[in-house]
Amino acid sequence: MEARLKVRNTKSILFKCLIVFLSFLITVPLIVILLYIIKQGVLQVNWHFLTHVPAPVGETGGGIANALVGSFIMVMLSAVIAIPIGMLSGIYLSENPHTKLSYYAGLCVDILQGVPSIVVGIVVYFWIVKPLGTFSALSGSVALSIMMLPIVIRSTEQTLRLLPPSLKEAALSLGVPYYRVILKVIVPCGFAGILSGIMLSIARIVGETAPLLFTAFGNPYLSASITKPMESLPHLIFTYATSPYDEWHNLAWGASFILLMFVLILNIVTKLITRKWNIQL
């Protein structure tokens, strides 16, 4: 009996060791990749790097200014498109959970969350690039905003659902009309959750390449026009990393470093916001 027990206990301990080992092993590739990107990229970043466009093949120097500006413009434009639609849809879904529209819209949000990003690129190509006759930052932004929507909607919906119904009641009993109750009481109270959803969605799309391959396409020159092709950080990394030129590889490492840092900072800030505001609420 005791021998049996010993075997079982040993099994249990071995199992735990295995589980712990595997769990922490996961962090190894993460750390390796992060450190490598930082090592390769941090040296590339200087003022020249940030303010100049890539040099033609054969010449040294150059930078990623076109990609920085491009990513900034497209992300801002996507946010402008996706945030109103996303927040208002999220409000509708949390306020009207039992309607038919809510059921189908919720289903569509789930569908959009799973759509491969390259497919989004395909349809936006036909919706905007073809009619406009050119690749454009606008089409890239539309594609990115479609990818932003599910995250913004779900976080808005979930944040608002968690608010106590007494909040709405108090405002309504004061004679505040419904739309003001939502806009001036409910949304401000859920601000932290909604904001973190928006920031997470931005962190997601700033690194997306596939939907931009045939929408924004890429541009070796600095451009701020939304009806022309535009470069972006992830797209530049893709093009230059797969090129045969060392100079371009270096640019790609620098761009990767900046992209990675931006995504990391956004994620950290989001975590801090949710932690700080949740305690107050």
Place this chain on the structure above:
Amino acid sequence: MEHTVVSSSKFNAWFGDNHVVKDVSIGIEKNQVIAVMGPSGCGKTTFLRCINRMHELIPGATTKGSMKLYDDDVYTMNPIWVRYKIGMVFQRPNPFPNLSIYDNVVAGYKLNGLKMPKAEMDQIVEKSLTSAALWNEVKDSLHKKGTFLSGGQQQRLCIARAIAMQPEVILFDEPTSALDPISTSSVEQLFHELKENYTLIIVTHNMQQAARVSDKTAFFYLGELVEFDDTKQMFTAPSDVRTQNYITGRFS
């Protein structure tokens, strides 16, 4: 009759198919404290919420019959106007967590975008908080958020918020059931002072509270208004046997 503030005639309310309030006719006079009591599920809270048209905000909720504020039927008036004139205080204190105490008191104005000069607003804040017996306790922290206040203080803040709208009637939905005894008595004391300027209708689960604070009491049972009489009379010699059974604790 000018001193009948709130009156209903054959008033009914449903939740979907569930007939919760049945043919209630009542006349409530100005500057009185009316207690509404009855066992759980008797329709008293629903009836209360019909007075300021909060009932209809629930999907599937319907009403029939007349409910009047003075001579105007509440259901033909603009519901927002109705809620200006008839304020409500809820069971759980619910001050707005993202607004300061000052902003909470004038929330009815600010949230509606009603602008007024700061001096006027300051006056309203002081007057309302004084009427709610809260002014001295918060006058130095008006611009802090109300989360540090105790339950009783938060409830008095909600009362101040309702008073700030200068209503005719204030409805109370079990206002002290979530409060400790000390806070409860401070709120109950307010009722005596408030009735000078307002008419109070208080739904309560607590018979002793009804006996303590009200001039008249209405007893609801299974959706019907069984009896409506002077409080003293109701509790010493009720006319209906159901009232008698409730008061003596046969059911609760």
Place this chain on the structure above:
Amino acid sequence: MKNKRLDLSYSQMKWETIFKRLLIVMSSILILIVIGTLITLIFKSMPSIKALGIGYLWGKVWDPVQNIYGAYPFLIGTLLTSFMALIISIPFSYAVSIYLGEYNPKGWLSNLLKNAIELIAAVPSIIYGFWGLFVLVPIIRSFEMKIGVAPYGIGIFTSSLILSVMIIPYAASLGITLIRMVPSPLKEGAYALGATRFEVIRSVIMPFTRSGLFAGVLLSLGRALGETMAVTMLIGNTSAIGQTFKDLIFGPGNTMASVIANEFTEADHTVYLSALIELGLVLFCVTVIINLIGKRIITRFTSN
């Protein structure tokens, strides 16, 4: 003041209806986007569906120059990379779920690990691909030389490796939540009978969360199927599949997503483009179905 309030209350009623309608319009936009996507994909696939028929799906040759299109190599490539990635990642996802769900649900170490997992999901796929191309590929190349396989470096195996890391968070974060949801009374009952920790995990927690964990696997699979950039950079972009087992696993190939990424802008005639879009349509339908099944399992699990 009185009149101002009365006027205001009437004008506000107008905004009420506008706002409520606006909410409905915005929610309808979502439905329009999804329907629009489906319609666009089907419509633009029509030329190749008409020209190539259903045999397209198991056609083994993809030669745009000669106008021959067969999707079989990409179906194989997608299935191989995704399932290999799943097989590699599942032990790790389960391990993390059990560790953070059962052994160590709270505390600073647990938070650290949880954040690391979220970080894995946050790193853009292009960065995984870039790193893989310059660091993983040479390693795999020398590994292949050691085991006597053609040392491409890039290929299906390499893509699967990177993919396996990328999809861990999807099954893991769901698994953590589910395992934490196992009711204590259930576990305590087993402990009271003298079960060891391992036995409680094996005979109480695992069966209880089985369907939910399966849903997590489905979500990881959906992610793997749709992944484009990292795979495109590491898979070798060859539209023929290896004939021997070794060539199949360690050789270059293509997935549905990577061939679209590579050849979409070069497709110069209608059937070519349409054939690629048809792949997109298949990809869309498969990932959507898998994700919806996964989500349905989760809702059923959490509502119980």
